[in-house]
Amino acid sequence: MFEFTLEKLKGLMAEKNLKQVDIADALCVSLATISAKLNGKVDFTVREIKELAKLFNTEFIITGRE
Numbered sequence: 001m002f003e004f005t006l007e008k009l010k011g012l013m014a015e016k017n018l019k020q021v022d023i024a025d026a027l028c029v030s031l032a033t034i035s036a037k038l039n040g041k042v043d044f045t046v047r048e049i050k051e052l053a054k055l056f057n058t059e060f061i062i063t064g065r066e
Contacts, residue, residue, distance in 0.1 A: 004049050004060035012056045023032060026055050 011044050013023065024034040027048050036042040044052070045064060 004044070004052075004062055008060075009052065010038065012058075016056065023052070023055075027051055042059060 004059075013019070015044045020038065021031055022035045023038075030048070033042065037044050037048075049060055049062055
């Protein structure tokens with residue numbers, strides 16, 4: 001179980017050799033949306049984080065922003 005952070009997500013993507021387009025497809029969003037989310041301009045929704053957890057076969061702890 002991991003705290004959901006952009007750094008953790010990017011690390012998991014690298015481990016699984018997944019590209020932004022793969023994540024966009026898995027979440028049914030555009031590549032531009034994923035780019036904005038991975039660059040911290042737009043937050044991931046709880047639903048998207050849950051879908052990512054399934055994709056990476058893990059669990060994320062979701063915390064609020066300070």
